[in-house]
Amino acid sequence: MLRFTLPSVVMNIFASLYIIVDGFFVANFVGTAEFAAVNLIMPAMNIPGTIGYMFGVGGSALIARLSGEGDQDKANSLFSLLVLVSSCLGVLMLVPGFIFMRPLTALLGAQGQLLENSVLYGRIFILALPAWILLYEFQLFFVAAERPELGLAVTLCAGFCNIALDALFIIVFKWGLAGAAAASAISQLTGGLFPIIYFGRKNNSLLRLTKPVWDGIAILKALGNGSSEFMSEVSYSVVGIIYNLQLLKYAGENGVAIYGVLMYVSLIFSAIFVGYSNGIGPVFSYHYGAQDHGELKNLRKRSLVIIGITSVAMCILSEAL
Template identity: 25%
Template sequence: MPKVSSQELGHQPIGKLLIKQAVPASIGILVMSLNILVDTIFVGNWIGSTAIAAINVVLPVSFFIAALGMAIGIGGSSIISRALGANNKIKALKTFGNQITLTILVTVLFVIFGLVYINDIVPAFGGKGAIFEPAKIYYRIVLYGVPILALCMMGNTVIRAEGKPKFAMYAMMFPSVGNLILDVLFIKIFDWGMAGAAWATTISYALCFGFILWYFLSKNSELKIDLKHFGLNTSIVKEISSLGFVTLTRQAIVSVTYLLMNNILFDLGGETSVTAYAIVGRMLMFALFPVYGITQGFLPIAGFNYGAEQYARVKESIITAIKYAALLATVIFVFLMVFPEVITKLFTQDADVLIETPPAMRWVFAATPIIAVQLIGAAYFQAVGKAIPALLLTLTRQGFFFIPLIFILPEYFGALGVWMAFPISDVLSTIVTAYFLHREVKTNLNPKTEVKST
């Protein structure tokens, strides 16, 4: 593979560059999402529908700890992209070293806490009744591998910051394929049940880590760090933390949402409603992969060109990313509105779940065509290092709108009110994001203020 320089982020046409960055990101997310999707199908058909609910209980806990790595990764990668754009290689190297140190320290501490309080955490996130025992089995094993997953998520964002999306894609593909093979081996052939599903997931994290480690040790990476870069630097740690806090807050809100949704739905409809939410949640991860791919591809382009003070290119990247993402979101919307029953049958044959899930899926994805504005808008502020507006926009959908709605609407509409909260919060958060993004573009991305020529 020919060597690609990060400097291309500042020179290639935006449309071509976005496709070049987004397609590998989308493929990587697709493979990872397919892995989660097929893994859930395997678990539902080979272990049972309760096992799907059990995994859904564990995911917010393990993903939150892993998201610490993603938060450190995205926060640091924003710094790295802008540093490379400004030709400040020393700062880029020091930032990367600090990212590794922070990820290891923070995630190991959270894992220890999570294991000590396992009997309290699992029920708190909805692991009640018949769900408790399989959730506890899955939780314990998966948590062992979460620090490795956090390092993988951190490393993946740095690879993108270097302008190497294909390697980031490979890093997501290897563990996904490995996990599916191990699922068949551990669940179907060895009949290890929930423990088999958990070990397949944990071992797949190690496969991802092995590839990322190889990448940074090879000639493909521009970031060749040594021991002096691992020592924590106060100013860099502060900047990583302020930007990474946006991602961490997003994932924390997601975890809180899972906690609330699992408990609210359990009270309203028992294991059936929790299983329906688990299936819909898998589709939220899977179906929107090209939109998330556009968002991932947009981040290094916006960050690099902002660091290089090429503001016209930043503005163009925003507009182009929103157009591409909106088009893809609309196609996804049509598909999900037409085939929710077919999708649900892939996961389970449980009659009650088959009745509840399709209408829930239609409500959850009802506002999908407009979410591109919200995703790209929040990503822009994070990419250019504006932590406070990035944080506030990240909180709008689930923190400011969705969580209050899932308490209010069920009082009037029952379980339907929970599903209605999804499109209403999407519409409201998109309006808020559009306002702030428009003001930012008009005020700070005026080509007249540009210093360096494109």
């Protein structure tokens, strides 16, 4: 079980580092005002990105079930269709997102230089939106393909790429906020496009990109399965937006910056549980498709124990720190 869940946990932690790393370099080498801009725009940027999470969670459950039933051709067809549809959605959202970035940011409460900084970061960041959606999505599909360790490797490479480019663009080239956004965009391209190359060729996983066959019912089922996780992520972003609006009103840019630091800590803690859920979900689906009800009960029991112990341990750790 840990073969699937542990890589997924680490993947989610490193996925959170995209935001945290940018924040670290911007706060320490650019300025507090620019750091506030990153924290202001990121909750809104996260909403379209989590569409990939919805496709990944919902789609991986269906794909793993089909694999468990032994219908691998249909699993590959559905996998390919989900990747295609989510990629097209990313492209469709990119253009209006880029064009309307300024009015969107103004709605978030930004004015003056904070508005300019937020628009600058957001417009560069959103250029990689299709790849960001795929990055979210493939985190789940690697588990369904029984290659969670490869998904971890891709996420680690993308994360280290982000760190290296942040250092290069911000410290060496002095590109400031634009450099931070460019570093994140390039790292997302790395993490989102490499899996397409891997799955597009003959590989040693369960899944492979093939010519998709349209299946609207399967798309709706995948979206339905992943809708709860999508809404959870959206609600988290909406709460962040509301907090930022109030903080701008009563505490200014410094309040947004301080809240951003707290959110970074929260991201790490929540990533552990989200990662476990992402890793174990396709395993449940596979055994459900194989009608292995005994193993399903065993997985549920062990998962409850692991989550309970981890929750208590993290609560104690947070109080100690």
